[in-house]
Amino acid sequence: MTEHRILIVSHGHPDHSKGGAEVAAYNLFKEYERLGLDTVFLARTDQPSHGGSAFSTINSDKEILFHTHMSDFFLFQSGCKKHVWQEFRALLKRYQPTVVHFHHYIHMGLELIREVRNTLPDARLVVTLHEYLAICANNGQMVKPGKQMKLCYKSSPTDCARCFPDRSAADFFLREKYIKSIFNLVDMFVSPSHFLIERYKAWGIPEEKMVMIENGQPEIETPAPRPLAEGEGRGRFAFFGQINPFKGVDVLLEAFKLLPEDIQEKVHLDIHGANLQGQTEEFQEKILGLLEDLGDLVTLHGSYESHEIGRLMEQADWVIIPSVWWENSPMVIQEAFNHGRPLIGSDIGGMVEKISDNISGHHFRNGSSNSLKQAILKACGEDSSWNLIASNIPKPLTVSECADKHMGIYHG
Amino acid sequence: MGIKIRKRFKAAGSVQEKMFSEQVQVWVDVCGVIGGRHLLIQGWAFHPEYKSLDFRLEYIGSEEDSSSQDVGELNYYTLRTTRLDVNRHFKFEGDSCWGYSLLVEWPYDVAVENTFLRMTVSADSQSKEVELKPFVELTGETLFGHCMTWRTGEKAELLNLMFESMGNGVFEIPGLKKLEESQLKSLVDWHWDSILAVPGHGIFLSGWLLDGQRDLASLVLRTTDGSYSLNLLEESARFDRIDVLEAFPGRAEPNYKAGFFTWVPMPHLIERASLEMLFFTKEGGLGVVPVRQSNVREDITQASQQVLVNFNVDGREYQSNMRKYIGPALSALWSNRRYLLEDPQVEILQFGQEVKEPKRSVIVPLYGRYDFLLHQIAQFTEDADFAETELIYVLDDPRLYDAFIPFCYDTSMLFPVSFKVIYGGRNLGYAGANNLGVRYASADNLVLLNSDIIPSCSGWISRIEQKVSSLKDVGVVAPKLVFDDGTIQHVGMTFSNSVQFGNLWLNEHPGKGNPEWLVDIDSVMESPAVTGACMFISKALYDSADGLDETYVLGDFEDSDLCLKLREAGYRHYVLADEKLYHLERMSQNLFENRDWKFKITLYNAWQHTERWGSLIEQLVR
Structure with missing residues (x-):
């Protein structure tokens, strides 16, 4: 050619x-x-x-x-x-x-x-x-x-x-x-x-x-939804990316803290994030303090190799992208879509462009842990439309x- | 009023001459003799119509020789000086210098009398003779007695003239005003961080000097047996020492450069020389302060660092500082070291069966780590060429000796390659180690090889030798060398001009780090120089060039130096790119960012190399 x-x-x-x-x-x-x-x-x-x-x-x-x-x-x-x-x-x-x-x-x-x-x-x-x-x-x-x-x-x-x-x-x-x-x-x-x-x-x-x-995105077979135990809801949330002030992990952790106790018992958050050590002491303390408060509710995993992403996605129901900056087109959105996982994202910039509210995921007000809490409740609640939303996910390029x-x- | 007068006189030209001698006012303050050989005539002369006047002094002879032709020219210096008292007296408001000072060289053995001399003051073509006073002996103390209203710079200028004419004799003028150290310290302050003496060469002096009011006319180092340095105020590098200015607030302007270093060449310096620093002020005062030097011996690492620590390679003065102070100081340190070191006590050990009448000798210096020997020998074992090769390892690192020799023994028991170890008892440097190895080489052809070179396949030596036999005017031949990732390490060496470092020529490996497909390579290429990492050369040629030059410090530029030396003699250097060896060149810190003393040493080597070969390089790279 x-x-x-x-x-x-x-x-x-x-x-x-x-x-x-x-x-x-x-x-x-x-x-x-x-x-x-x-x-x-x-x-x-x-x-x-x-x-x-x-x-x-x-x-x-x-x-x-x-x-x-x-x-x-x-x-x-x-x-x-x-x-x-x-x-x-x-x-x-x-x-x-x-x-x-x-x-x-x-x-x-x-x-x-x-x-x-x-x-x-x-x-x-x-x-x-x-x-x-x-x-x-x-x-x-x-x-x-x-x-x-x-x-x-x-x-x-x-x-x-x-x-x-x-x-x-x-x-x-x-x-x-x-x-x-x-x-x-x-x-x-x-x-x-x-x-x-x-x-x-x-x-x-x-x-x-x-x-x-x-x-x-690489061409893969979309993995099946995470198999649920009897009576279990779609309550596994995951975060992928750097842990720095722009990525909103603090907003995310605060939102989990705000969840009612009975909900807290039904959900879990996995953080697959790198580079916390590279942040300011103040920021590290804030994150570590929140993690301590949340105890078993949150697991902090380290960074991951790109070939591991499939396995990690399979274990999640929802992927959350709580960035407090505009983003461009975050790779994690395309990766989540590629693996058939809906997203909850901030209502700004690249996130609002890529995630359609109530169609391929949920929006929440940028920077607001309370708003994110509401979105989480909606996502894992009894009237959760996970199946519908997951079926709406567009196939990435x-x-x-x-x-x-x-x-x-x-x-x- | 002055204008009116001028008009009237201009109209009447015939009376003008008379009027000049009437109008000009001349006064002689002093006619003095300094040390029998110099005269100083000082005073003032004023003319309201002229901005400046000329002075002329002639020798008209003593009464005894008035008939002889000895009458004539005297050497003298004329200095015009500020006389505020004269200005005030004549209500003069311009900036003319009405004072004069004539420093006269007196070549005659007879004592001078005022009648021997005729002094005239003139302007245009009109002149007037000035009557001189009887001459009196001037001592140091009275030298500046008539200079009260001069500016300090003018006094300094007179001192300069005296230096120009009398040399260091100035310091020996009897009766100079002596300044005790405490008096001196009220004017200037100083501290010498290092006074490094290299007997037979000179002294490197560094520290700081605070002379914020510019009180000093000169600063001179002398030995008590009478060697003087030049005026170190002029012959030194000055640099910022903020700490000194902060320690002495208000003593100098903020941009004053208190830092100081210099090299004082003293070819007759003896080890136990007593040294004095002479501080000569512009007011004619002399402070003599003894200084104690430390003699530098063989171990020059610390001394080299002291020489280089304040050498700023980015400054505008970088080149002249290198040429005047840093270069000569380093060169002295290293040549003194070589002089002090005894001839190496050579130890030769043979491992395996000695190769009789070898076809070539391969010389490998070892420094820092020796495990490379195992890796080389493991490869050489498979190579039939080594049955006819004298392999010589030169251990150039005494720290390794104890572990190295048993290691060689074990290696030779397991790998059937014959090799010799030559040990000189101390670190000889890259050039020295190779030269030592060559001295014990018995074949006619040499291969200089770095220890971190590993062949890519057997038979490389004989194939290269085969190819060499068809080349013309062969000087040095080297193969292609690649890094462990296969990118180019060496396909010949050329030179690049460094604008950043005052147009020094730096060695350059074109294509370095590039994958091979990105580099133009022919199977045989001529090159201005080739690397010393793997160098084929005949022993006769090597010896004719006196081997590798050992004056480069810490291993650098020796290979290009040898190549250029041979190039100048008409030989050509070749790269054979069909032969590939791995060169695991050490991870080098980026020399051009890490400006430590080792980097400065490299720059010194580059400077030496450029001084020697700059013009040849220019022809070669054009």
């Missing part, structure tokens, strides 16, 4: 870190390989390299690790610019990709995008947007700094400077100008949610340069359909 050479750039390799973006990028790469396409996966790593080289390989000589880093997270500046204009440029020159698809620029630097245009003016340049990094300097979350987790609806240099007192409006003005100067070089942006497209459209990316492609859609935009 095509003579494409597709370079996929990812900010991490799933063998090292299993963020949604890394996994999505890698799935795409593996699918292109499976299709017999000429493709290379370039993944940034923070591990030291042999002999100080910029590159090494992993698994095969088409999976190249890029040992580089970023020095400035405000302007996304490469911490080793020579890696960009020497090593990365040499790779581009040698491989001559017809498509360069960035699944991220974080940890590597926006200069990489610039460099593709410098060296390969005709290559198709595609960037997948995973958060609101370009728009928001608060880790791209569009949530105001501070404990209240106030949602942010729109950025502007003056508003942003209010969030960051040590920076001026002029700093944010320059930041926006700079990032847009790089984004202007991009032919096509991919976003896995319409919500994110709307935000970037409001920020200034032309609508026609953006396309929604949901992350692809498969990896191969996802690759197909991407091929469509690679042609330009």
Whole structure:
């Protein structure tokens, strides 16, 4: 079919870190390989390299690790610019990709995008947007700094400077100008949610340069509903993901605390979450305190390998996604759907877009443990419509359909 | 009023000359003799119509030799100085310097008299002779007696002129005003963190000096047997020492650089030299403070660190500091070390049956870990070439000796490969260890091999030798080396210019870390240099170049140095990319981010390498 050479750039390799973006990028790469396409996966790593080289390989000589880093997270500046204009440029020159698809620029630097245009003016340049990094300097979350987790609806240099007192409006003005100067070089942006497209459209990316492609899921046999003991309700809830202030685990635990005692006896929450140790002491204490209060009601499991997700999903009736930030298209929603599990999610952003209230799951008011409590009661109560909701779940996009859609935009 | 007068006189040109001598006012403050060989004539001269006046001094001879042709030019320096008293007297408000100071070199053996000299003051073509005073002997104390209204900078300038003319004799002017250490400390403060003496080479001095008011004219280190340093105020690197400024609030401006280091070359420095630091103030005061040095011997690790600790490789002065202070200091430390170390006491151990008339000698230095020997020998056992190979391990790490020798014994019992161990009794460095091994090599051809190189298949040595025989002007030949993941470690070496580090040439392995399909490789490639990790060279050629250069510190650049030396002599270097060996190059910390002293040592080596080979490299990489 095509003579494409597709370079996929990812900010991490799933063998090292299993963020949604890394996994999505890698799935795409593996699918292109499976299709017999000429493709290379370039993944940034923070591990030291042999002999100080910029590159090494992993698994095969088409999976190249890029040992580089970023020095400035405000302007996304490469911490080793020579890696960009020497090593990365040499790779581009040698491989001559017809498509360069960035699944991220974080940890590597926006200069990489610039460099593709410098060296390969005709290559198709595609960037997948995973958060609101370009728009928001608060880790791209569009949530105001501070404990209240106030949602942010729109950025502007003056508003942003209010969030960051040590920076001026002029700093944010320059930041926006700079990032847009790089984004202007991009032919096509991919976003896995319409919500994110709307935000970037409001920020200034032309609508026609953006396309929604949901992350692809592996094709699996949908597992049967969890077998119930006699008289048992659909009361097994599960949380998947990082335990950090943006993910709303505290809201979740508080909601379980608010449940009436007789209900508490009928439900259970499994938390499959990583990285609690990496959080602030204050946050850790809060979570551990809540866990202690809840006792047997909640089990804190550690992180999990991606191949374990099926087994873990099978043991759940409901998956809860209580994020207090907008999210984009959380992988866990697609994974839950792929395994036939309905969701309870916050009523904002990517969650409200992907989960239809009372059709494929339930909504609750963002950040409100009381509202979440109500949703839990509804989900596990006697008049629970679990069966109906589970049967409404849409079949997620498969990896191969996802690759197909991407091929469509690679042609330009 | 002045303007009116000028107009009138300009109209009458004929009277102008007369008017000049009338209008010009000249005064001589002092005619002095300094130490018999220098004269100092000072005073002021004022003319309301001119901004500046010229002075001329001629020798018109003593009465005895007035007839001879000895009459003539004198060497003298003219300094114009600020005289606020003169300004005030003439109600002058400009910024002209009416004071003058003539420092005269007196070459004659007779004592000077004022009649021997004619001094004229002039402007345009008009002049007036000035009557000199009788000469009197000036001592250090009275030197600045007539400079009350001068600016401090002008006094310093006079001192500079004296240095220029008299050299360190200035410090020996009789009667200089002596400053006790306590008096001196009221003006300036200092502390020397290290005074490292390298006998026969010089002294590395570092610490801080706080002279916020710029009171010092010069700072000089001298030995009591009369060697002087240059003025260290000019010959030193200065850097920020916020801690010093904080400890002495108000003593200096916030941007004052109190930090101080320098290298004082003293080729005649003896081990027990007594040293003094001379602080010479702009007011002509001299403080003499004894300093105690510590002599550096063989162990130079700490001294190297002290030399490098304050060396800022990012600064604008980085290059000149390297050239003037850091480079010479390190070079002195290392050459003194080599001088002090005795010849190695060599021990040779043969394991297995000695190979008679070997076709080649393979030299492998071992440092840090020795288990590589097992891994190499396990592979070499399967390789028929090693029946005709003299394999020499050079143990370059005394810490390993006790465990290493039994390990060799066991290994030789289990793996039928003959090898020798050569031990020099101490750490000789990468170049030194190879050179020692080569000294005991008996074959005509050499293979220098790193211990962390493992072949990918047998027969590599003879195949490479076979290929070499068809190449032209062969210098050094090396195979392709790859990392454990199969990515390129070495397919030749070239040089890249580092803008960040003052255009130093750094060695570069093109394609390093790339999978092979990303790199252009031919089966035979010429290269400006090749790696020392696996190097084929004839022993005669190696010896002709005096082996690897041992002046590079801690193992760096020796391989490219050898290659460039041979390149200059017309030899060519080749990479044979059909042969592949694994090179498990150590995980290196990113040298260019971790700015510790080892990094600075690398930079020093790079600097040395660039000094030697920069111009050849430029031709090669162009």
